[in-house]
Amino acid sequence: MSTDTDRAPRTFTRAGLAERAAALCRADIPASIVVFLVALPLSLGVAVASGAPVAAGLIAAVVGGIVAGLLGGSAIQVSGPTASLTVVIAESVHQFGWAATCFITVGAGVWQILFGLSRIARAALAIAPVVVHGMLAGIGIIIALQQVHVLLGGSSLSSSFAALVGLPHQLMSVRGADLFVGLVVIAILIAWKFVPRSVRVVPGPLVAVVVATVLSLVLPLHVERIVLDGSLLDAVGLPSVPAGSWTVIVMTMVTIALIASVETLLSAVAVDKARPGTGTDFDRELIGQGSANVVSGLLGGLPIAAVIVRSLTNVQAGARTRAATVLHGVWVLLFAVALAGLVRQIPAAALAGLLILIGVQLIKLAHIRLAMRTGDLFVYVATVLSVVFLNLLQGMLIGLLIAFALLLWRVVRVTIAATPSGRPDRWLVTIDGTCTFLALPRLTAELAKVPAEVAVTVEMSVDFLDHASYELITDWAMRRESEGTAVEFVEIGAARLATAPAGPPERGHSRQIIDQVIGPWRRTEHRDNPIARGIAAYHRGHAHLMRPHLHGLRERPGADTFFLTCADARIVPNVITDSGPGDLFTVRNVGNLIPAVGEDVSVEAALGYALDTLHVRSIVVCGHSECGAMGALYHQVGTGIGLENWLAHAHPSMARYRDGHPVALAAARAGFGAVDQLGMVNVATQVQTLRANPAVQEAITERGVTVSGLFFDLATARLIAVTEDGIAEFDDEGNSVVKAPA
Structure with a gap:
């Protein structure tokens, strides 16, 4: 799927075209320029770190912007050469050569297209995040180790072990000019986070590389510069079939495809979170990425993946449609063709400084803290070390195996x-x-x-x-x-x-x-002796849990709340209030009624005992929907002498309901029927009767006892507060109250 803007119907009227042109100029063109300025130095740096021709990074940026931008499943995700693939590309270039690596890139693209067509895109997200984090950290360490040598005036070495061993010698033969240029880039990139937001509209990597290049030209410095033979068009060339073990070749293709796919999908998830409603089609995205890799490999470019830094930059810059992504590729193409001479002036140490900081930023303290909290630190460390000292594929496999073993141990642990x-x-x-x-x-x-x-x-x-x-x-x-x-x-x-x-x-x-x-609550047919079954289930499953708590309550018969509710079997007070033994002093009668003082000894005795002996702090009257007593009262149906005499205590509630009580009006607006409206008015009436009771008035004055009303809606299993002025609904936290809709 694509964005809402991207899905909007095309209007080819003059007004419609003018509106689309205005939106393009207002949002997508400025965003594309910002992304272009970010992508340019990063693409050059990734090419250098991969041991590929510099032009290969520019070709990949162009193809990633145009091809992946047009065919991908996300309208605002930006693709291009990525640091996460530098290690495997460098190994491929070292083993097979550059032309053969382009063939491998084509093969990786074919694998990605197959992934998308088979609709297994979401399965790639099943890789344990700690392994992905460890893999990225390992890649960051490798990039930093390799580029430190370039920063010091040397050249990158073939392995991390060799880079570590050779570092002391490189420190002894450092070239001051290259080190100065690289440190300028690092200093600017670090300081750029603290400059005003209005200045940060210009990307920090671009500023750092431009300043370092200008200093290297103005000052009397002798530094190594980027080698770019001919123009971008001269660098375009067909791939060649690699010579060697096809097992290794296919595994390299699959490795590139998996890493590029995982990074792309993780980036898509981040973009969807940053811009809700974008709704990336993951399968289409992989097909688009695979197509872009096929084209990039055929033209002599680096492998491509969606890059989260560029994608989020595109979002923050206000991009709305695919135009921003595609145009950023067009700007890279125009720059590489028309201004190739400027690329040759960039010092190699400037890109080394940029890459070192990129590598360090791939090692995130948040990921390490998360691994420590979740008990996955060993998986993280093992993945990092395996990636650094073995290779990317082996490191990822080792990390996955350890993560799976840890998961198995946790699952079967007892x-x-x-x-x-x-x-x-x-x-x-x-x-x-x-x-x-x-x-x-x-x-x-x-x-x-x-x-x-x-x-x-x-x-x-x-x-x-x-x-x-x-x-x-x-x-x-x-x-x-x-x-x-x-x-x-x-x-x-x-x-x-x-x-x-x-x-x-x-x-x-x-x-x-x-x-x-x-289960025991559910009404089932042909149940024989349900009480006996319930007692047996209670003894077997819950009695031992209740025993310690009840033992402690033996000598302190207290309660926090006097809870008056209906005798209806569907109302379970301790369940709907999430309370337990010792919390509620519950009194139940038909219709949850409070007769006037002197008219019912039972309720009056219970209320007096709760106030004087138990010292309750709150009094609650709770009615409910579909109440049979309220239905009999409303419809005035025959109920027998006993029940009819009892419901006489609810006649004041019926009178207030007929007079248009505010609670009834609020309940009607909320969609409740007439009987339920009467039930809510009845709760408000009983609360008013309680507040007029002299014993309750004394408790309110002396001890701050509260009196409130509740209504339990059986259809939604939610409690509703009943006040004198209307009704209110509790949110899921139970803290704030949301007024019923007007």
Whole structure:
């Protein structure tokens, strides 16, 4: 997919064309110039770092802008030569030569097209991020090590090990002019972050390279300069078939395709976040990138990938359509053809300084901190070292293997402990995690710790239980029970002992746990003795969790809230308020009514006990939707003498509803029906009755007791606050209140 602007219908009227031209001049042309100024020095630097002809970087920038810009799945993502491919390209150039490397680039493009056609683009995002971060850091170290030699006046060496070993010698033979030029570039790039935003409109890399070039021409400095033979058109040449092992050739193609694809997709994700609504088509993007690599390789250019720095620059510069991306490639082409002489004046050390800083920036402290927090630091370090001292492909494979091994260890890990429960006659065995045959040694050792002739509670929080573990646990339990020792199983996890022998072991899911918790609430046909079943399930799954808490509440019968609600079986006060034992003093009656003082002993006694003995701090009246009592009251249907007499206490609510109570009006605006409107008015009326109660008034004055109303909507399972003036909805945090729509 492309942006909304890109999807807009074409209008070829004079006014439509004028509007599109104005939008192009206002947004896309300025953005394309900014991206061109950023891409130019970076493209030259990547070519130098890769050991390729300088013109190859310019060709890749042109093709990346025009071909990938036109064919890709993102309208504002910018492609070109990238630092992440310098290592593998340098190895390919060293092993096969430049012309053969262009052939490999074509092959990598074909692989990317196949990736896109097979619609596996999102699968490339499945590579562990820590491996990608380590790979980029390793590439950054290699670039910095290689270019330090150029900065000091030497030349880049063939391997990181050679660069490290040769660094002392290079320091002894440093060329001051080259070092000065390179340090000027580094200083400007570092300082550019602190200049005013209005000045930073001009890209820092361009400023640094231009200043360093001018200084090298004005001052009496003898420095090595960029070698560009002929014009850009002279550098265009067909690739040649490489000689050597085709296994290595194909692996190099696949390596380039994978790295370019992963970087492209990661860049697309970042662009979509930076510009919501862009909606990159990942498969089309890979087809566009592959096509660009085929064209770049055929013309003698470097491999191409979407570059996140250029892409985000394009977004920040205000680009709206593909025109900005394509035009940036056109500007590179015009510059390379018309102003090739300027390129030859750039000192090699200036680009070395630029590349060193790019390499250092690929090592991000945020990635290292994240790896430390998530326990993946070993994967990160191993990937970095493998990339630096072996090669990119081996480093990535080693990182993936270690990451997979770590994941496997975390998945199959199980925690087992046998400890005294605090009572001399009972021990507690806890089994938490994935219980497989790999856990048998640990499981056997822990079970052996349990003394003979003591009762045992086995608490199992497992999501996977294989037959080996099942047999060991059940055999051990049967043996102890045959010796007269009680073994109680408490199963909290999704995998259960009862179902283990029924079929192949399967991993339990959190949905199964939810079903086990709320299953008893669901109305099912032909349920025999549901209370007995519920008691058994409670004893097996939850009683041991409640026991310590209730033990501590034995001698302090208190509550925080007096909660009056309807007797309807669908309302579960502790669930809808996320409270537990000791929190609510709950009183339930038909229609959640508060009779006037002296008219009902039961409610009055409960309220007095809550205020005087329990010292509650809040009083809540909670009604609900689809209330049978409110329906009977509204429709005035026959309900029997007992219920009819009781609902007489709700006649004031009916009168206020008919008079157009503000709560009823607010509920109507929110889309509630007449019976539910009456139910909300009834809550407001009961709150008013409570506030008029002398005992409640005294509690409000002396202790700051609050009185409030709630309404539970069964259809949405959400609570609504009922006030004197209307209704309000709580947000998911429960902190702020959002007014009902007018």
